[in-house]
Amino acid sequence: MNAIFRSLVGTAISLTLLGSVLAADGAKPTTQNRSEIAAEFRWDFSPIYASWDAWEAGMQDIDGRIDAFVKLKGTLKNGPDAVLKAYQAFDDIGKLQYKVYGYTALQRDIDTRNQDVSGRFQRVMALFAKLGTATSWFTPELLSVAQPTMEQWIAATPALQAYSFTILDNYRQQKHVLDESGERLLSYAARFSATPKATFQELSTSDIKFPLVTLSDGKEIKLSPGTYQSVLATNYKQADRAKAFEAYLKTYAATTNTYAAIYNGVLQHDWFGAQARNFPSTLEAALDGNAIPVSVVTNLVDTVRQGTAPLQRYAKLRKKLLGLDNYHLYDGAIPIYKTDKTYPYVESRDQVLASVAPLGADYVAKYRKFMAGKQVDVYETEGKRSGAYVSGIYGVGPYMLLNHNDTQDALFTLAHEGGHAMHTLLSHETQPFVMADYTIFVAEVASTTNERFLLNRLLQATTDPKERFLLLQHAVDSIVGTFYTQVLFADFELQAHKLVEQGKPITSDVLNGIYLKLLQDYYGDAVTVDDLYKYTWSRIPHFFNSPYYVYQYATCFASSAKLFKDMTTGSDASRAAATERYLTLLKSGGNDHPMQQLQKAGVDLSKRETVQAMVEQMEELVAQMEVEAAKIR
Ligand SMILES: [Zn+2]
Numbered sequence: 001m002n003a004i005f006r007s008l009v010g011t012a013i014s015l016t017l018l019g020s021v022l023a024a025d026g027a028k029p030t031t032q033n034r035s036e037i038a039a040e041f042r043w044d045f046s047p048i049y050a051s052w053d054a055w056e057a058g059m060q061d062i063d064g065r066i067d068a069f070v071k072l073k074g075t076l077k078n079g080p081d082a083v084l085k086a087y088q089a090f091d092d093i094g095k096l097q098y099k100v101y102g103y104t105a106l107q108r109d110i111d112t113r114n115q116d117v118s119g120r121f122q123r124v125m126a127l128f129a130k131l132g133t134a135t136s137w138f139t140p141e142l143l144s145v146a147q148p149t150m151e152q153w154i155a156a157t158p159a160l161q162a163y164s165f166t167i168l169d170n171y172r173q174q175k176h177v178l179d180e181s182g183e184r185l186l187s188y189a190a191r192f193s194a195t196p197k198a199t200f201q202e203l204s205t206s207d208i209k210f211p212l213v214t215l216s217d218g219k220e221i222k223l224s225p226g227t228y229q230s231v232l233a234t235n236y237k238q239a240d241r242a243k244a245f246e247a248y249l250k251t252y253a254a255t256t257n258t259y260a261a262i263y264n265g266v267l268q269h270d271w272f273g274a275q276a277r278n279f280p281s282t283l284e285a286a287l288d289g290n291a292i293p294v295s296v297v298t299n300l301v302d303t304v305r306q307g308t309a310p311l312q313r314y315a316k317l318r319k320k321l322l323g324l325d326n327y328h329l330y331d332g333a334i335p336i337y338k339t340d341k342t343y344p345y346v347e348s349r350d351q352v353l354a355s356v357a358p359l360g361a362d363y364v365a366k367y368r369k370f371m372a373g374k375q376v377d378v379y380e381t382e383g384k385r386s387g388a389y390v391s392g393i394y395g396v397g398p399y400m401l402l403n404h405n406d407t408q409d410a411l412f413t414l415a416h417e418g419g420h421a422m423h424t425l426l427s428h429e430t431q432p433f434v435m436a437d438y439t440i441f442v443a444e445v446a447s448t449t450n451e452r453f454l455l456n457r458l459l460q461a462t463t464d465p466k467e468r469f470l471l472l473q474h475a476v477d478s479i480v481g482t483f484y485t486q487v488l489f490a491d492f493e494l495q496a497h498k499l500v501e502q503g504k505p506i507t508s509d510v511l512n513g514i515y516l517k518l519l520q521d522y523y524g525d526a527v528t529v530d531d532l533y534k535y536t537w538s539r540i541p542h543f544f545n546s547p548y549y550v551y552q553y554a555t556c557f558a559s560s561a562k563l564f565k566d567m568t569t570g571s572d573a574s575r576a577a578a579t580e581r582y583l584t585l586l587k588s589g590g591n592d593h594p595m596q597q598l599q600k601a602g603v604d605l606s607k608r609e610t611v612q613a614m615v616e617q618m619e620e621l622v623a624q625m626e627v628e629a630a631k632i633r
Pocket of ligand 1: 416420444447
C-alpha cells in the first residue's frame with residue numbers, strides 16, 4: 001500500500017564538471033554558493049510546509065492517525081462502510097507521508113552535508129516503519145472477506161468504487177499467498193535470501209582490487225568504475241583503451257568462480273520463491289506483481305535478436321569515422337566529433353517547452369507554469385546530490401532536481417525530467433489519491449517521449465551537418481544503452497534462470513559462455529568481441545540486486561517509439577486520436593495494470609510490431625547519421 005518510495009523517479013546522469021565562465025542570461029553561474037544563485041532557479045519548500053514547526057505538526061498528525069488506524073483492526077467484516085473508512089484513513093495518512101517525506105528528503109538532497117536535516121529524515125523513516133507495523137493486519141483481514149461479498153459491497157457503495165482496482169488486485173495476488181505456516185516459513189527464509197546480494201556487494205566493492213595502469217603518455221592511473229569509463233570516453237588512443245579494458249575485466253576474471261557461485265545463489269533463491277508460491281517459472285513469479293504477461297519479455301528478447309542489423313550498422317559507421325582498423329566494444333564511447341556548442345538553462349527550457357507543442361495547448365500551459373514556479377532546482381551547488389530526478393508530492397506538485405551544466409546531455413536530461421514532471425502532475429490532478437501513482441513500467445515512457453519530441457524540434461531547427469550528427473548520435477546512443485544493452489541483459493537473465501529451472505548446473509564456464517554468445521549474436525562481424533568481455537555479467541549490479549528488472553527500460557523505450565510514431569505520422573485525424581490516447585495514459589496514474597494502460601494508449605507490448613518500431617527508429621536514425629557524416633568536412 002505504501003506508494004511513496006515508488007514516486008521517486010530518478011535517473012543517474014553523470015556530470016561533466018566544466019569551469020564555465022559564461023555570463024549570458026541563464027548561463028551556468030560561476031558560483032556554487034547556493035545563496036548567490038537567483039531564487040527563481042532554486043527550490044522553494046514553502047508550498048509543502050511553511051516552516052519546520054509546521055513539519056513537526058505534520059509528524060504529530062501522522063502519529064495520531066496511525067494510532068487511530070490500529071483501532072480499526074477487526075472492523076472490516078462489518079461491511080462496506082468499515083472498509084471505506086479504513087481506506088480513507090489510510091489515504092489521509094498517505095497524503096501526509098508525501099509531505100513529511102518530501103520536506104526532509106528534498107532539503108537533504110540540496111545539501112547532503114546538513115546533519116540537522118539528516119536527523120529529521122531518519123525520524124521520518126522511523127515513523128514510516130511504525131506505520132508499516134501498524135498496518136500489517138490490514139490486507140490479511142481484507143482478504144478474509146470472500147471475494148464475491150467484497151464485489152457486492154463495492155457495487156453497492158459508490159464511494160468505494162475508487163478503491164475497486166486496488167481491492168480486487170489483492171484478491172488476484174492472493175492465489176500465491178500460502179497458509180499461515182507456509183508464510184511463516186517463507187518469512188524465515190527471507191532473512192538469508194539477501195545473502196547473495198550482500199556477498200556480491202562486498203566482493204564487487206569492498207574487496208575488489210583494481211590495478212594501476214600506465215597509459216601511453218606515461219601517466220599512471222588507478223582503475224575504478226569511474227576512471228575506466230573516463231578512459232573509454234575521453235582517451236583517443238585505442239591502445240590505451242585496450243589496456244584499460246584488459247586490466248579492468250581481468251579483475252573480474254580473477255574471481256569468476258566466486259561470482260558464478262554468488263549468481264547461482266540469486267538464481268536458486270528466485271526458483272525457490274517461485275516454486276514455493278506455485279509459479280511455473282521464475283519469470284512468471286517476477287512479473288506477477290504488475291500482472292505483466294510472460295510474452296512481453298519473450299517477444300522483446302526474440303524480436304531484438306532478429307533486429308540487431310542497425311546496431312551493427314552503427315558500429316560499422318563509428319569504425320569508419322574513427323578511422324580504426326579493428327573496432328572493439330571499448331571503442332563505443334569515444335566521441336567522433338567535438339563541439340563547443342553550449343545549451344544554457346533558460347534557452348534549454350524554452351526549447352523543451354516549445355518541443356512539446358504537438359501535445360496541445362493545455363499540456364504546454366501546465367508545463368510552462370510548472371517550469372516557471374520555484375519547484376525546479378537548476379544548478380550544481382556545494383553539497384548538492386548529483387544527477388537529476390523528479391519527486392512528486394501529492395497535493396503540492398512535482399519537484400525537479402537538475403545539475404544543469406550547459407551540455408547537450410543536460411538539455412536532454414531537462415526534457416527527460418520534464419516528461420516525468422508532467423506525468424506526475426497530470427496523474428496527480430486527475431486520479432484520486434489511491435490511484436495517483438504510476439509504475440516504473442509506464443514512467444520512462446513519459447520521459448523518453450519528451451526526449452524524442454525535443455530531438456525532432458532541434459533537428460528541424462538546424463541544417464548544420466555536424467550539429468545534426470551530434471543530435472542524432474545522442475538519440476542513437478540512448479537506444480544502444482537503454483534498449484539494445486538492456487534486452488541483451490534480459491536475455492542473459494532469462495537463459496540463466498531457465499538452466500536452474502531445468503536443474504542444470506551453473507558454473508562460470510556456463511555463464512561466460514551465455515554472455516559471449518550473446519555479444520557475438522548482437523554484434524556479428526561489426527565488432528571484434530574480445531574474449532575477456534565474457535566476464536561482463538559479473539559486474540552488472542542489477543543481475544544480483546533486482547533480477548528481471550532491466551527489461552522494463554527497453555519496453556518503455558519501445559512503447560515510446562510506437563507512441564511517437566503514432567502521434568507524428570499518418571492523417572491529421574489519426575495523429576490527433578493518438579495524441580489524445582497518449583494524454584489519457586499520462587493522466588491515468590496507476591488506475592489499471594500497466595500493460596492494460598499501455599494497450600489503451602495503442603501499445604501492445606506482446607506484439608512483435610511494437611518492439612520492431614524501436615528497431616526501425618534506430619535504423620532510420622543511423623541512416624540519417626550516415627547522410628550527415630558524408631557532408632561534414
Ligand atoms: Zn527517467
